[in-house]
Amino acid sequence: MSEAAKLRKATFHLYTFTISKLISTFGSSVYTFGISLYVLSITGSAASFAINLICSILPRSLVAPFAGYAADSYSKKKLVILSQVASVLSVTGLLVYSLAFGLSLTAIYITTALVSASSMFTGVTFTSSIANLIDPDRIQKAMGFNQSAMSIATIGGPVIGGMLFGFVSMNIFLVVQIAAYIVALLLESTMNFKLFTNGTAKGEDVKQSLVKSLKEGAVYLKSNRVIMVIVTTAIGLNFFFSALMIGLPFIAVQQLKVESAHFGMIEAMIAVGMLLASIYFAMRKEVKFPLLFSKRAILVMSVLLGAIAIPLLLDLPYGMNVGYLLVLMFGFGVSNIFVNTPIGVMMQKDVEEEYRGRVFGILDSMCMAAMPLGYLLFGLLYDSIPAQYIVWGSSLCLVFLTLYMMRPSVMKEAYPELGQPVPNAPKFS
Known part of the structure; x- marks a missing residue:
C-alpha cells in the first residue's frame, strides 16, 4: 500500500x-x-x-x-x-x-x-x-x-x-x-489493525505460554526505567486521587450541604474540563517533552486536591462554595487530560510494538487494583479524621511521589537533550 x-x-x-x-x-x-x-x-x-x-x-x-x-x-x-x-x-x-x-x-x-x-x-x-x-x-x-x-x-x-x-x-x-x-x-x-507496523510484534505467528509471556512483559517493563516510572506514578496517582472520589461527595454534600442538583453540576464540570482540554490537544502540535509536561500537570492536580479543603476552613456563603467547587473540578478535568494525553502519546511511540499489549494490560491492572484499595482506605479515614487533613496529606504524598519518581536524573534519561546547553531549552526540576 x-x-x-x-x-x-x-x-x-x-x-x-x-x-x-x-x-x-x-x-x-x-x-x-x-x-x-x-x-x-x-x-x-x-x-x-x-x-x-x-x-x-x-x-x-x-x-x-x-x-x-x-x-x-x-x-x-x-x-x-x-x-x-x-x-x-x-x-x-x-x-x-x-x-x-x-x-x-x-x-x-x-x-x-x-x-x-x-x-x-x-x-x-x-x-x-x-x-x-x-x-x-x-x-x-x-x-x-x-x-x-x-x-x-x-x-x-x-x-x-x-x-x-x-x-x-x-x-x-x-x-x-x-x-x-x-x-x-x-x-x-x-x-x-496492521496499517502501521514495524514488524517486531510476534502477533499470531509466534505463540508463547501465558506465564512466559507475562514474565517477559514484566522483565521488559522493569528494564525500561522511563516507562516503569510512568507506570509507578500512574498507580500512585490513581491511589491518592481516590481521596478525591470519596472526599468530594463527602465534603460537598455532607459537610457543605450542597444540594444534589448543584453537586451533579460540580461533578459534570470535571467532564467539561476534560472535553475542552481534549479538543485543545487534538488541535495543537505534539508536546515536545511529554514526561516533563505531565509532571507539571500532576503537581497542579496535587495542589487542586489540597485546595478542596479550603471551603471547610472559610465560612463562605453557599453560592461561593458551589462556585468555588465548580471552578476547582473544571481545573481537575483540564489537568487530568494534561497528564494523560502526552504520556499516552509517549507510551504509544516508546513502548516496542510486541510488548504494548502486556505493558498497557499491566498498567490497567495495577491502576484498577489501586482504586478499590484507595476507596476502602479513604472511606475509613473520612469517618474518623477531619476531611481537610486527609486531602492535605494525600496532596503532599502525591507531590513527594511525583518529585521523586520524575526526578532530574529520570528526565535526563528520557530527554538527553535537556542536559545539553541548548539555547532556550526548557529547564527541568
Whole structure:
C-alpha cells in the first residue's frame, strides 16, 4: 500500500475510532446510569450499589494482564470483534432473562462482571493498537479525539439516562446499550489493525505460554526505567486521587450541604474540563517533552486536591462554595487530560510494538487494583479524621511521589537533550 493510501486509511481510522468510542461509551454511560438508579430504587441499599460497582471494577483488574497477553499474541482485529460480540451477548442475555423472568440483582451483577471483563479486552487491545491504526504524526490528535468522545459520553450519558429513567423500562436501557455495541462493532470491523507496523510484534505467528509471556512483559517493563516510572506514578496517582472520589461527595454534600442538583453540576464540570482540554490537544502540535509536561500537570492536580479543603476552613456563603467547587473540578478535568494525553502519546511511540499489549494490560491492572484499595482506605479515614487533613496529606504524598519518581536524573534519561546547553531549552526540576 502506498504512503498516500496509508494516510487516507489512517484518516478513516481517526474518525471511525472516535465515532465508535463515542457511541459505545455513550451507550454504556446511559446503561450504567440507569442500572445504578434501578439497583438503588429496588433495594434502597448503598451496599447493593457498591456490590455492582465492585462487579464492574474487580473483573477489569483481574483480566487486564490476560487481555494484554492476548493483544500481543493474537490478531488484534479478531480480539476486538470477539470481545465486542461477548459484550453484546452478555447484555442480550440479561434482556432475554428480564423479559422471561424479570430483572434480579444476581443477573445484573453477573452481566456487569461479564461486560466489564469483555470491555477490558476491547480497551487494552484498542489502546495497544493506536500506533498501528494512526500515523505517528497524528497519534496525539487521535488520543485527543478519543478523550473528547469519552467526555461527551460522560456528560451526555447521565442526562439522557435521567430523562429516560422516569419514562421507560429498564429493558429500553438494555436495548440502547446493545444497539451501541453493535454499531461500534460494525465500525471496528472496517479497520486495518496492521496499517502501521514495524514488524517486531510476534502477533499470531509466534505463540508463547501465558506465564512466559507475562514474565517477559514484566522483565521488559522493569528494564525500561522511563516507562516503569510512568507506570509507578500512574498507580500512585490513581491511589491518592481516590481521596478525591470519596472526599468530594463527602465534603460537598455532607459537610457543605450542597444540594444534589448543584453537586451533579460540580461533578459534570470535571467532564467539561476534560472535553475542552481534549479538543485543545487534538488541535495543537505534539508536546515536545511529554514526561516533563505531565509532571507539571500532576503537581497542579496535587495542589487542586489540597485546595478542596479550603471551603471547610472559610465560612463562605453557599453560592461561593458551589462556585468555588465548580471552578476547582473544571481545573481537575483540564489537568487530568494534561497528564494523560502526552504520556499516552509517549507510551504509544516508546513502548516496542510486541510488548504494548502486556505493558498497557499491566498498567490497567495495577491502576484498577489501586482504586478499590484507595476507596476502602479513604472511606475509613473520612469517618474518623477531619476531611481537610486527609486531602492535605494525600496532596503532599502525591507531590513527594511525583518529585521523586520524575526526578532530574529520570528526565535526563528520557530527554538527553535537556542536559545539553541548548539555547532556550526548557529547564527541568
